[in-house]
Structure formats: structure tokens, C-alpha cells
Amino acid sequence: MRHLGTACFIVLSYLTGQRPGETLSLRSGCCPDPGAGRPLIYGHVFKTARDEDGNHLSRGQMREVPWVAIPPAMRAVRVLERMVPADSLLFGATAHDFPHHRTYHAALNRPTMNRRIEDFISWASALALRLGRPHEVIPDDPHGAIGTERFRRTLAWHIARRPGGLVALAIQYGHMRTAVSAGYAARSRDGIHDLLDIETARATADTLATLHADLDAGGGVSGPAARRAIHAAAQAPSFAGSVRSTRQARAILRNPTLAVHDNPHTFLMCVYNRDKALCHRLGTSDTPTLDRCVSACANIARTDRHAAQLRAEAEHLEKQAASEMVPEPLADRLRHRADNLRDLADQHHRNRIANQETTT
Numbered sequence: 001m002r003h004l005g006t007a008c009f010i011v012l013s014y015l016t017g018q019r020p021g022e023t024l025s026l027r028s029g030c031c032p033d034p035g036a037g038r039p040l041i042y043g044h045v046f047k048t049a050r051d052e053d054g055n056h057l058s059r060g061q062m063r064e065v066p067w068v069a070i071p072p073a074m075r076a077v078r079v080l081e082r083m084v085p086a087d088s089l090l091f092g093a094t095a096h097d098f099p100h101h102r103t104y105h106a107a108l109n110r111p112t113m114n115r116r117i118e119d120f121i122s123w124a125s126a127l128a129l130r131l132g133r134p135h136e137v138i139p140d141d142p143h144g145a146i147g148t149e150r151f152r153r154t155l156a157w158h159i160a161r162r163p164g165g166l167v168a169l170a171i172q173y174g175h176m177r178t179a180v181s182a183g184y185a186a187r188s189r190d191g192i193h194d195l196l197d198i199e200t201a202r203a204t205a206d207t208l209a210t211l212h213a214d215l216d217a218g219g220g221v222s223g224p225a226a227r228r229a230i231h232a233a234a235q236a237p238s239f240a241g242s243v244r245s246t247r248q249a250r251a252i253l254r255n256p257t258l259a260v261h262d263n264p265h266t267f268l269m270c271v272y273n274r275d276k277a278l279c280h281r282l283g284t285s286d287t288p289t290l291d292r293c294v295s296a297c298a299n300i301a302r303t304d305r306h307a308a309q310l311r312a313e314a315e316h317l318e319k320q321a322a323s324e325m326v327p328e329p330l331a332d333r334l335r336h337r338a339d340n341l342r343d344l345a346d347q348h349h350r351n352r353i354a355n356q357e358t359t360t
């Protein structure tokens with residue numbers, strides 16, 4: 001039960017972008033049934049909580065601005081609601097003191113949760129070994145204990161860099177950007193936007209620095225946006241390693257000639273130009289919707305790295321298709337996809353342009 005409570009903290013903290021203290025002070029009933037809409041998680045306010053007659057409410061009141069959550073976060077709330085008494089703190093220290101049930105009047109604190117996260121990691125890794133699943137052991141972290149603080153930053157990192165990746169089963173980071181930001185929209189000082197901006201600008205800087213180095217080493221770029229990508233890469237040395245503040249991040253994000261986003265999930269680079277973007281036909285946006293990338297878009301560029309990844313993925317799919325375990329119709333689909341990926345890699349090699357060719 002202790003580890004289950006910790007797992008719920010991890011899910012909530014990681015998938016909402018809440019600060020540790022905000023998660024630890026959630027109460028049962030904080031996530032009403034959303035019906036057909038998105039789940040919303042309401043934090044509580046205590047200091048300013050008043051009933052209709054103006055009397056102070058010591059048990060607090062739901063705050064007006066909720067976090068927009070995704071279903072796993074709502075499920076974590078539901079699990080916690082079964083672990084604690086009705087109308088109480090989801091991380092109430094008494095309810096979470098499983099061996100002794102000593103009485104406390106507050107939620108678990110951060111040092112306690114830090115320890116529980118480390119214990120959870122040890123337990124999960126031991127379980128993985130016991131079940132013969134060594135690949136699921138959680139590796140040691142070179143930066144030390146995970147703690148409660150890193151989840152938000154990690155979420156921002158993934159939203160910025162893995163838009164088509166998977167956060168938990170089938171949840172896409174592209175969707176998470178909308179969901180997480182929406183919860184913060186009315187609270188500009190709450191900081192997730194700043195984190196997202198910094199991580200997005202760093203991702204752009206890294207993408208351009210890599211492209212610049214690859215081009216210098218004789219690499220090539222193909223696709224309708226190849227020349228724009230090469231011009232953007234030429235500016236990389238001027239800001240490499242410089243994204244430390246929100247101000248620096250916004251300067252990069254505001255510069256339309258630097259709007260280059262790697263999209264590893266689709267083996268391409270989006271050299272974003274709003275007028276040409278096919279991923280959001282309705283309305284306009286300053287950022288591409290990378291998880292809905294359209295293969296005919298004029299903003300696409302591919303590098304030699306992407307071509308190599310395409311071939312590696314094609315090989316992987318063909319191996320899967322050759323397995324006796326895979327039924328024939330599925331094997332056909334895998335082979336078809338492998339052929340398409342290989343075609344894209346061939347196209348890249350036929351059409352690639354390199355640095356010198358753009359200046360002649």
C-alpha cells in the first residue's frame with residue numbers, strides 16, 4: 001500500500017506538472033467525474049477559504065483554476081480516494097502510515113516522499129528481477145536521488161523533445177502539451193510555460209547544433225524544407241549552449257528562421273512555417289503539432305541520420321514480419337511499412353543537398 005501511494009504520487013506529479021507541494025495537498029473529491037470532457041483536478045486553498053456567510057473554512061476550499069489532467073492522473077486520484085477516509089487529504093500522513101496508523105494532522109511531507117520514491121525504485125527493481133524481467137529494472141540515476149522536484153522538468157523535457165513519444169501507454173506528449181499548458185493558462189506565474197519554453201528552445205538549439213556539425217562533416221539534407229534547414233543550421237554557433245533563462249529561450253522561439261523541430265518519431269525534421277503547415281488546418285498556431293505530422297507537408301526536411309533511422313526501422317519491421325509468431329496479414333502490413341520507409345530513405349539519398357551546394 002505504501003508503494004501504491006508513492007506510485008500515485010509519481011503519476012500525479014509527472015502527468016500534471018504540479019509542484020510537489022500542490023500534489024501532496026490534494027484532497028479527495030479534487031477530480032470530479034468529467035463526463036465526456038477532460039478530467040480537471042482542483043487543488044485546495046486554505047487561507048482564503050470561506051463559507052457563504054464569510055466564516056473561515058479550516059478544511060479548505062477547491063481553488064478556482066484547475067489542472068487539466070489525463071485519464072491516468074484521474075485514476076491515481078481514484079486509487080488514493082480508496083486509501084484515505086472521505087473528505088480528507090489524498091496523502092494524509094495518518095492514512096499513509098500503513099504499519100502503525102499513528103495520528104498526524106497533515107499530509108506527508110517532501111522529505112518523506114523523497115525517501116518513499118527511493119524505496120519504490122528499489123522495490124520495483126527487486127520485483128522486476130524476481131519476475132525474470134531484468135530489462136525492467138530501474139537503472140541508477142547518475143544525478144542522484146530522483147526526489148519530488150524532477151517530475152515537472154522531466155515532463156517539460158519530454159513534451160518539448162518527444163512529441164510523438166509515449167509517456168504512459170498510449171498518451172502522446174503532443175496532447176500533453178495542450179493538456180498541461182491549459183491547466184496553467186490562467187496562472188502565468190506558475191511556471192510550466194517557462195519550463196516548456198526553455199526546454200523547447202534547448203531542443204531547437206541542440207537540433208540546429210547537431211545539423212550544423214553534420215553538415216560540416218559532409219552530411220546532407222533532403223525534403224521541401226531542406227534549404228531553410230541548412231540556413232537555420234548556419235546560425236547555430238551563435239547561440240549554442242546559451243539557453244539558460246526564459247528571456248533567452250523566448251528570443252530563440254520568436255525567431256521564425258530558427259523554428260526547427262526534430263521529430264524522431266516520424267524520422268524527420270519540421271522546419272516550421274505556419275503558412276505551409278498541414279498539421280493544423282483549422283486555426284493557426286505558433287508551434288507545429290508534431291504528433292499529427294502530415295507526410296506531404298512542405299515543412300519537412302530529412303538528414304542522413306533520419307535516413308539511417310528509416311533503414312534501421314525498416315530492418316526491424318522485416319525481422320518482426322519474419323517471425324513465425326506473427327500472423328500473415330500483420331506480417332504483410334509490416335513488410336509494406338518497411339518498403340515505404342526504405343523508399344523514403346532512398347528518396348533522401350537521391351535528393352539530398354549538402355552545405356556547399358546551397359552556396360553555389
Ligand code: SF4
Nearest residue numbers: 270277279293294297
Ligand atoms: S505537418 Fe508540417 S508543420 Fe506540421 S509537424 Fe509536420 S512538418 Fe511540421
